[in-house]
Amino acid sequence: MTVNLSHKQRRALAYSIPVLSVLAALAIGAVMLVLLGANPIEGFAKMFIGAFGSVDALVSTTLKATPLLFVGVGIVIAFRANVINIGAEGQMVLGGLFATIAALYLPEMPSIIMIPVVLLAGVAGGALWGWIPGALKAYYQVNEILSTIMLNIVAVQLMNYLLRGPLIDPAEIERGTRIPQTERLAESADLPFLFGSDRLHIGPVLAVITAIAAYYLLWRTPLGYRLRAVGLSEHAARYAGIPVRRTIALALTLSGALAGLAGAVLVFGSESHRMVTDGSTTGFTGGAGFNGIVAALFGALHPIWTIPASFLFGGLLVGGQSLQRAVQVPSALIVALNGLVVVFVVAADRYRVKLLETDVRDLQILDEDAMTGGDKVSAMGSIHDRAPGGTGPFDEGGPP
């Protein structure tokens, strides 16, 4: 890297690296389109127009970005405490289920009460599904990667059981069609629309508020301090008197809670205003449990930056679908492209971090109090910047 770049140039270059990586991935996509006999220029034009080219497209992109942002912010919180949460898919499902059950069984109430109640039910469902691996990790040393992968399997079976049994729309049994879905949920639980639109609901606004709240939580509250301290060094945190185990469990619980909220918003903001399953987790979540992790990285593992990152990534997904419709390539291509984009962005991330690190050094912020200074680095960088000598997830509480 050239040393002669100015502070501003370096910063600009750093922020353009994810964009350049996306373009590089799309270039490979262009080659694949040509091989499939499709016109890549037409395809990418349709992709851009489909994602950002009209009010309708922007609405679609915003709606697609909403679960990514909820999940992404949750991922940021967990990452800050040095916990990897790959269980958001299952947590979204549980959030959706809890919210659905609340809407089905609660008495009719005015929207102003109903909506917060059902959304909180979703939060509770996701929090439960995050607390389980959190507690298992904190108190039984069960690694969270293992438990979340397994809990995703449990979640999908639970969803299928409930939707084809106890929660199924009675009309489906009457007709004999047995589609595994609930009846249309109470209208009082419909998310209100914004700006007179008939699709753009308040979900995106809630997601943005959540992101800002997470920022406040992480950097302005004692709890946030504890989460980050545990993430930087468990040993140091323990010496500082922080209850490390409880904090780890809490990190996964919070992360799950936000994924659960994403699930609830998916149900009440969906076209069908009901919960329906095709038998798979992704059929409900749209893969947001995984893509939210990517959005969090796009956003440099910072809650505020995750907002535009989710929007752009949502645009990529929505645009991919219009590309598929326009040039009629198999939708499998879009999945492969999604993967390439993730790989390219994450692989180039090191250069972005490097540029920003130099930047920070120039500004001599590192001289500040160790905790805050370190934060500024990691706030903009990725979790690579964690203090060297950080301990493995299993270091804590082993047998004497």
Added chain:
Amino acid sequence: MRKRSITAIALIAVLGLIGAACSSSDSGGADFRIAIVAPSASNDLAFTQSIVDAVNTLDGVGEIAVTDGTFIVEDAAAAIRGYAAEGYDLVIAHGSQYGGSLQEIAPDFPDVSFAWGTSADTFGLDNVYSYEAASDQGGTVMGIMAAALSKNNNIGVVGPIEVGDAKLYVDGFEAGVLQQNPGATVNINYIDSFSDVALASEAAQSLISNGADVLTGTAQMVVGAVGVAKTKGVLWFGTQSNQTSLAPDIVVASQVYHWEVILKDIVDNVKKGKLGGEIYQINFANDGLVIEYNDAYDLPADVRKLGDDAVAKFKAQG
């Protein structure tokens, strides 16, 4: 300079597009455009392939657009909305899980006709058709033949999740077996997944080790079970598409969906300006359901007669 060449390329692309659009509308004067949104791959030898094949046989249709593999319900909703907005004449939502979304989308596009299956509900909307398959009829016919062919009086079924079309077929099959041989054992193994091929294969192993000498199964993951039946020399009855090609030695017959029978009606109606409001069903009476026998399998004449008689009975019912 670079900008200009990009503009030029874009212009050529646009012109090419217009050209392509014109040429397709010239072919046979058919400018009727159909879009299909379906959950699995269009060559899955099962549910999705049945509709794509059917639409491709229709006359008087111009452009056909397919968005397959759309098992994510909200993405399917987006595709349905997208095709409707792009002015397709008929948008087919080929998945019962899409219905709830379609109910909300269809009223926004009163000039577009939608067809939704498999289901028996048009939500009282006059621009939605619904279609379903009486797959229990074919199930019954094949169950009767399976019972007649089984020497152990033990028949196995590999199912996905006990819902929708799969449940209808399996229930019909079980009824057919018991109608032919009330003393027969029907073991039904729902593996609780539409996609786990390995588990479907093990389910077949388990059914065979428990004495089954005739098997059937439904949904796209049964390709794994057909493989096991082939290795073990156990007979197989297929459904949704003709599965003979998977194992020519042991596939006895397949219940095949011919959606074109009803799609013809739907397209004609739409052309006349009637955009929906009717519920269609494919069954033996309207030749939408057909039992396709495997010529390579030497089916005893008396069993074939049992099958034909059962079909005739359903045809007579109408």
Added chain:
Amino acid sequence: MSEVFTTAVLVAVVASTIRLTVPLLLAALGETFGQRSGVLNLGVDGIMLLGAFTGYYVVLKTGNVWLGLLAGAIIGLALGVASAVIAVTLRAEQGISGIGIYLFGLGMSDLLFQKLVGTPIPIETFPPVRIPLLADIPFIGEMFFQHSAVIYLAFLAVPVSRFVITRTTFGMKIRAVGEYPEAADTLGVSVAGVRYATQMIGGTLAGIAGGVLAITLGIFQQNLTNGAGFIAIALVYFGAWRPIGVMAGSLLFGFVNALVLELKTLDVIPRDLSNLAAMAPAVITILALVFVARRFRAPSALTKPFARGT
């Protein structure tokens, strides 16, 4: 209930367990090498899928199952190198790059299948190998000694992996790099070199695992693995990074799956509760770890990229 516990049922469940275990075991052993050296590869499922498609396609074209398996292995090796470039050279965040590799494999294998093959066409499968004498033992023979050669080889890979990791110089380097990369580096061990090697082993085994799956089933389909790669990763944690433990975890997961299937066939599990029973493999795996674990520690440098001099 009495008919449930017959020898025939036991034989069927054991044989089924072994078949369900093998793809998980191979992929998990490969991932064990990677994690012992400090690299988490979440993309195993994607590599398995591309290995499965490649294996399937080569068998379809040549009719030779071993050539197919080799092709799956080669693709796996190539993707292992790619994973290493991303995780080791470019020091990418491993949890996330793996998701990218998974999505790429998921989409690409499906795309290639649709374009090169079209509808599912059955292929040759591995011939069963009856181990002389042993295969003729009543019950035991049918349970353990009438499988295909790849199944024996997969289980043979367990002691081999254990030997390599615990008894060879290369294994010592793997462990050193996974625990104390800085120290290993000071002692002249190439941290990057060792991690490249483990990623290549992991990729190859994942490719083979996919190939074994496709060629055993004799078919390919979109998302053939159905998440097996992710389960394999979980099983590495279950096995506490030890080949024997990984095998125990794979067998447990496979056994519970096989048992649930058998109980469904026998109608012991009512159909209404079928989904709840399908949770059992996942729940029991977690519970087993709650009661057994605690004694083991992850490689200290797991998921931590290494850069000399920082």
